Amino acid sequence: MKSKRYIKGFLEDIVLHLISENEEMYGYEMTKKVQEITNGVITVTEGALYPILHKLENENKLSATFKNESGRMRKYYKLTPEGGKTVTTGSTELAEFFAGMQQIFNLKPATK
Amino acid sequence: MNASKNLSAEELRFIDGFCKKKDIKYVDLRIELVDHLAELVLARQEKFPNENFKDAFYAVYKSYGIFGFLDVAQEHESQMQKRYWREIWRYTKQWLTPPKVVLTFALSIGLYFILDTFEALRYPSLILLLALFGLSIGLTVMQFLRNKKILNGEQSILMGGAHQGFFWFIYVFMQIPLRLVLRGDELNLHPGLLTPMLVITIIFGLANYFLQEKAKTQLQDLKAQML
Numbered sequence: 001m002k003s004k005r006y007i008k009g010f011l012e013d014i015v016l017h018l019i020s021e022n023e024e025m026y027g028y029e030m031t032k033k034v035q036e037i038t039n040g041v042i043t044v045t046e047g048a049l050y051p052i053l054h055k056l057e058n059e060n061k062l063s064a065t066f067k068n069e070s071g072r073m074r075k076y077y078k079l080t081p082e083g084g085k086t087v088t089t090g091s092t093e094l095a096e097f098f099a100g101m102q103q104i105f106n107l108k109p110a111t112k
Numbered sequence: 113m114n115a116s117k118n119l120s121a122e123e124l125r126f127i128d129g130f131c132k133k134k135d136i137k138y139v140d141l142r143i144e145l146v147d148h149l150a151e152l153v154l155a156r157q158e159k160f161p162n163e164n165f166k167d168a169f170y171a172v173y174k175s176y177g178i179f180g181f182l183d184v185a186q187e188h189e190s191q192m193q194k195r196y197w198r199e200i201w202r203y204t205k206q207w208l209t210p211p212k213v214v215l216t217f218a219l220s221i222g223l224y225f226i227l228d229t230f231e232a233l234r235y236p237s238l239i240l241l242l243a244l245f246g247l248s249i250g251l252t253v254m255q256f257l258r259n260k261k262i263l264n265g266e267q268s269i270l271m272g273g274a275h276q277g278f279f280w281f282i283y284v285f286m287q288i289p290l291r292l293v294l295r296g297d298e299l300n301l302h303p304g305l306l307t308p309m310l311v312i313t314i315i316f317g318l319a320n321y322f323l324q325e326k327a328k329t330q331l332q333d334l335k336a337q338m339l
Binding site for chain 2: 072
């Protein structure tokens with residue numbers, strides 16, 4: 001499925017939501033998690049993910065720390081209080097948006 | 113997430129060097145990409161156990177397409193600029209607390225009246241403005257060079273944003289006092305122009321100073337983690 005077309009507008013919300021559920025996360029972990037949850041229907045590329053992470057960090061919605069994991073440096077992202085507020089309002093807005101989409105397209109769950 | 117496995121130090125250095133050659137010059141961004149690529153290589157080696165490190169790495173890199181890391185690097189560059197101005201604004205906002213605003217406003221009014229009353233002080237105040245610019249540039253260069261030494265010549269995103277944004281500001285903002293000095297036109301040395309320029313230069317110079325200090329702390333933390 002060509003999820004790329006749809007994912008752009010939601011990537012910020014996806015990232016914030018994932019981190020809010022996992023305390024702290026690093027880039028690769030997020031791409032794997034999205035693939036895992038959606039059974040590969042949605043894929044997040046590095047080219048799209050890192051600019052969003054840096055943007056959210058700049059906007060003070062995420063804070064980052066570097067850790068040394070057995071000789072390899074890794075950057076972990078955590079939600080800031082401001083990011084937490086965005087997650088809360090974003091979830092409500094998304095629910096309303098999807099309810100609207102549901103009404104327009106009369107969507108049915110995908111079958112394999 | 114391949115938690116138990118890792119690439120050797122030599123293999124990690126190879127990926128790091130490769131990213132450096134691909135113009136990922138900021139150490140903090142490179143750390144992220146090296147970690148990501150290392151995970152992808154490990155995942156590929158799990159799938160194709162007979163593949164050696166370099167073959168696995170080039171196969172992973174090929175999946176980035178003909179532009180490679182260009183997208184990430186370019187996006188990052190534009191984020192860096194925005195970050196600089198956001199950080200400057202953040203420091204400026206810290207300054208904008210009620211007592212400091214009142215004090216700044218009172219000093220600005222005082223300065224305005226002094227320059228308005230004593231015309232002879234206008235030209236020296238323009239020279240003072242240029243001296244403050246010079247001081248700010250000198251300080252920024254010194255901080256930048258000092259920060260570069262922390263990680264043996266490596267630069268952080270904050271440092272990159274700071275020196276690009278700062279010199280852009282200086283280039284644009286300095287045009288006004290420089291033109292005034294070159295023209296020597298007393299009529300243009302109006303206190304209503306000189307006062308805000310002096311105040312903005314001082315606030316901006318201080319914000320820039322604190323940003324470079326933040327970059328220093330970030331690099332020192334990185335260094336501590338790398339040891």
